Amino acid sequence: MPAGVVDAAAKGVRLERHAAGAAVLLRRASGAKQLVSASSHLLFRATVLATLALVVLFAVHYPSLLSRSFSLSAAPSSGSPSAARSRSSHRSLLGSGASYGGAAWEREVRRSATPRRDGGLSVLVTGAAGFVGAHCSLALRGRGDGVLGLDNFNAYYDPALKRARQRLLASRGVVVLDADINDAALLERLFAAASFTHVLHLAAQAGVRYAMQAPQTYVASNVAGLVSLFEVAAKHADPQPAIVWASSSSVYGLNTDAPFSEEHRTDRPASLYAATKKAGEAIAHAYNHIYGLSITGLRFFTVYGPWGRPDMAYFSFARSIVAGEPITLFRTADGADARRDFTYIDDIVKGCLGALDTAGKSTGSKSGKKRGPAPLRVYNLGNTSPVPVTRMVAILEKLLGKKANKRVVTMPSNGDVPFTHANVTHAARDFGYRPATSLEAGLRHFVDWFVQYYKLDIKGSNVLAGKTTKRKSMAMSAAS
Numbered sequence: 001m002p003a004g005v006v007d008a009a010a011k012g013v014r015l016e017r018h019a020a021g022a023a024v025l026l027r028r029a030s031g032a033k034q035l036v037s038a039s040s041h042l043l044f045r046a047t048v049l050a051t052l053a054l055v056v057l058f059a060v061h062y063p064s065l066l067s068r069s070f071s072l073s074a075a076p077s078s079g080s081p082s083a084a085r086s087r088s089s090h091r092s093l094l095g096s097g098a099s100y101g102g103a104a105w106e107r108e109v110r111r112s113a114t115p116r117r118d119g120g121l122s123v124l125v126t127g128a129a130g131f132v133g134a135h136c137s138l139a140l141r142g143r144g145d146g147v148l149g150l151d152n153f154n155a156y157y158d159p160a161l162k163r164a165r166q167r168l169l170a171s172r173g174v175v176v177l178d179a180d181i182n183d184a185a186l187l188e189r190l191f192a193a194a195s196f197t198h199v200l201h202l203a204a205q206a207g208v209r210y211a212m213q214a215p216q217t218y219v220a221s222n223v224a225g226l227v228s229l230f231e232v233a234a235k236h237a238d239p240q241p242a243i244v245w246a247s248s249s250s251v252y253g254l255n256t257d258a259p260f261s262e263e264h265r266t267d268r269p270a271s272l273y274a275a276t277k278k279a280g281e282a283i284a285h286a287y288n289h290i291y292g293l294s295i296t297g298l299r300f301f302t303v304y305g306p307w308g309r310p311d312m313a314y315f316s317f318a319r320s321i322v323a324g325e326p327i328t329l330f331r332t333a334d335g336a337d338a339r340r341d342f343t344y345i346d347d348i349v350k351g352c353l354g355a356l357d358t359a360g361k362s363t364g365s366k367s368g369k370k371r372g373p374a375p376l377r378v379y380n381l382g383n384t385s386p387v388p389v390t391r392m393v394a395i396l397e398k399l400l401g402k403k404a405n406k407r408v409v410t411m412p413s414n415g416d417v418p419f420t421h422a423n424v425t426h427a428a429r430d431f432g433y434r435p436a437t438s439l440e441a442g443l444r445h446f447v448d449w450f451v452q453y454y455k456l457d458i459k460g461s462n463v464l465a466g467k468t469t470k471r472k473s474m475a476m477s478a479a480s
């Protein structure tokens with residue numbers, strides 16, 4: 001065979017081998033492709049299933065977040081009070097979301113909300129585990145009204161104190177749900193479960209100076225939360241309840257006319273706290289005007305007493321005096337003592353109940369029609385006798401048997417106002433409000449409770465401020 005033919009034949013054989021090899025490779029590649037395609041189908045299905053499972057889990061644990069509810073928060077650094085608050089609010093959403101609804105839950109709500117006397121009120125109390133909320137809830141229950149409380153148990157101050165108040169209320173038959181006023185779905189269910197005649201809306205972010213640290217929490221509670229409540233009361237409650245809510249003496253801001261009267265200017269707030277309360281009064285006007293909601297705003301003046309708020313000066317000073325720690329007293333730039341119209345809790349409770357009893361009915365309905373104008377009221381609830389903060393400290397020193405370690409500084413520009421002084425003639429005229437407790441008497445009641453609650457050994461000064469110990473069973477003054 002000629003060499004050229006042999007070469008060509010050899011090339012042909014090699015080509016055939018290559019072609020066969022390529023075919024094998026192609027078959028293998030196509031097999032691999034099928035494998036890849038099959039596994040990507042599997043992967044896709046697994047991803048879809050996992051996503052569905054996550055959605056189901058999310059829906060079970062966070063139903064409020066899937067509804068119309070919302071919650072604003074600052075971006076707190078971890079460990080700050082606002083971080084704790086935000087964590088707590090997260091927990092409360094879990095708590096309320098996971099547990100509300102169902103026949104047993106509705107029975108509990110109705111049982112707590114049902115009056116036990118003829119003509120009794122049925123009151124939804126927001127912030128019921130708070131200072132004023134707990135006292136008012138007990139007083140309402142004490143006279144036979146139905147009370148259902150809610151509270152988000154945030155950590156602005158020691159939640160253990162709020163839990164202790166909740167336990168006390170439970171022992172008197174008042175249920176306080178872990179719930180946030182921004183949880184619109186929950187509020188709707190509450191109004192569907194019980195026919196509340198009234199709402200006593202006390203849930204709020206309190207504290208004048210803390211507003212500089214956590215501004216968004218004030219907007220979330222005092223503005224968004226108020227709107228959330230008004231929305232549900234106006235559009236979902238049938239019949240609409242009458243609403244009494246906590247405004248503040250701080251709305252008078254830089255007002256210098258004294259005593260402060262409801263006719264005075266309130267357009268110069270000195271703090272964001274005051275501004276959110278003033279915004280609340282404007283929002284109340286709009287809901288009254290459009291939806292015929294009966295709304296009463298109460299301007300509280302520095303409320304104090306047993307079961308009080310540990311962030312307030314009288315309470316934190318008592319702790320510091322007992323612990324031998326320094327206290328800081330603010331003086332105005334011209335050297336005057338700051339003065340407050342300190343108002344005792346029992347007087348405030350009487351004012352709140354008086355406002356509820358005289359509230360007048362809402363005139364709107366779920367359909368959006370209102371039959372006519374509904375009451376829109378605002379009242380000062382103060383003591384009518386301002387006292388220098390230095391005098392308050394002197395009374396505490398006497399009651400605690402120990403001198404304060406005082407540091408006096410010029411009042412920082414942090415939202416504080418130099419004095420407050422209430423004119424209460426409108427509240428006296430409309431529901432007989434007459435404050436009857438002197439600061440000496442009121443602080444005595446406070447110190448009695450304080451010593452008992454924290455199990456303090458005052459005589460031996462053997463105490464640790466800030467330590468919460470197991471609460472002794474002790475009645476609230478408002479209920480006794």
Ligand SMILES: O=C(O)[C@H]1O[C@H](OP(=O)(O)OP(=O)(O)OC[C@H]2O[C@@H](n3ccc(=O)[nH]c3=O)[C@H](O)[C@@H]2O)[C@H](O)[C@@H](O)[C@H]1O
Binds near residue numbers: 302314328417
């Ligand atoms: O009526 C209200 O609407 C508000 O009342 C309350 O605010 P205030 O009247 O500012 O009470 P509070 O803080 O106890 O300070 C009392 C006095 O102690 C002085 N004060 C305070 C702190 C301090 O370290 N040193 C000091 O001298 C201070 O200068 C002041 O003169 C509520 O907290 C608020 O939520 C709101 O309800």
